[in-house]
Amino acid sequence: MGTETKKSRRKPRADSLRNRELLLQAAAEIFSAGxxxxxxxxxxxxxGVxxxxxYRHFPTREDLFEAVYRNEVDHLSDLARELIVQETPVEALRKWLYANVRLVSAKRGMIEGLQLVAYGSSELKAYSFERMTAAVGELLQGAVRAGELRSDISAEDLLRALLGIFYANSGSDWQPTALRLVDVFVDGLRVPKAPVGPH
Amino acid sequence: MGTETKKSRRKPRADSLRNRELLLQAAAEIFSAGxxxxxxxxxxxxxGVxxxxxYRHFPTREDLFEAVYRNEVDHLSDLARELIVQETPVEALRKWLYANVRLVSAKRGMIEGLQLVAYGSSELKAYSFERMTAAVGELLQGAVRAGELRSDISAEDLLRALLGIFYANSGSDWQPTALRLVDVFVDGLRVPKAPVGPH
DNA sequence: TGATAAACGGAGGATGCCTCCGTATAAATA
DNA sequence: TATTTATACGGAGGCATCCTCCGTTTATCA
Structure with missing residues (x-):
């Protein structure tokens, strides 16, 4: 027999998992702001650690950035499902888009500061695109089926429009502006309650 | 009579001017590398100060960056004129483009690091564009008139191509690559000595 | 050749980066 | 449950950088 190839590992410690989560949460807020x-x-x-x-959890700054980003994409995906059952279709969409503004806040920092796009794993990009399209697709479908939003907007269209909103105004206080634009955008998507067309 | 509104100012001190110049020079090198x-x-x-x-000369990091950039653009403009009289037309163009690679080195740092483009004075951008186009225009004209370069390339075309070269490969060691690409580009612009067309 | 406004240098306090190691504790074992 | 032990924890410490402040030096001007 050779040396033991596979030791029975211990279960990861609970405090370790908890701290990792706390760090990701804190990092998301700090990066978003600063x-x-x-x-x-x-x-x-x-x-609070x-x-x-x-440094044990995230040996390099980039490790932390990437983890935050991935984490946020996952959260957004989950959030879409929650909102679909908790809110009216249009409000679900609006709130999900708000959450997006916050994500992009972190993303901006990562992209511009560390060229994650340049050398960063494109696997990460593919992953996030897929999940995002799926999430926004469900939100749209719900609202369209309820007859509250026009039906000629695809998930990709919406994401593209969002990106435009986000990247158009890159100031220091772009976040409030972006939120306002999201409002305008969602309102514009609504099906008018009192149609004004010819009868 | 009121209080004296306009005191006869002293001439600025010689060491102050000298140090300012030394700082700009040092900053250009350091930013370019690091x-x-x-x-x-x-x-x-x-x-050496x-x-x-x-900090007295450049209270903020941005002040220093902007000064370096402006200074470099001016230098490039002057350099074009010098090269025109000192070198053969094609070599003048090549050397000027080399110098550009060095400038962009500094520019990259500024743009990506501090969003100079975002909030930075667009006056600065207009200024640099104007001077750059003028400089490259003179270089081109000289070489075209000497029959050494093809005549269907405008100054703006050339600048655009350069930008493409520069931004295409954004690695850590992009500078040597950019220099090589400039070589290829200039060689490609040459009028062939022995035409191979049908007789 | 003073007088003095202006510039100089660099010490120093604050903050951030990252490593290292003694201590604490959750999981495994008896 | 009590003991063992692998694992994680916190934060001191060494170094670098930022930026301010102020005593000293020096170039200009009369």
């Missing part, structure tokens, strides 16, 4: 050069020590402070813990 | 997050203390060290002197 951009790409936010302090990692601030992230650790906000998460030591700086060593942060 | 990107946008290069250390300002390193700039001061390289210039105290850190306080750096």
């Amino acid at each position: 951009g790409q050069q936010a302090s990692l020590e601030a992230v650790a402070r906000k998460a 030591g700086i060593g813990t942060l | 990107g946008q997050q290069a250390s300002l203390e390193a700039v001061a060290r390289k210039a 105290g850190i306080g002197t750096l």
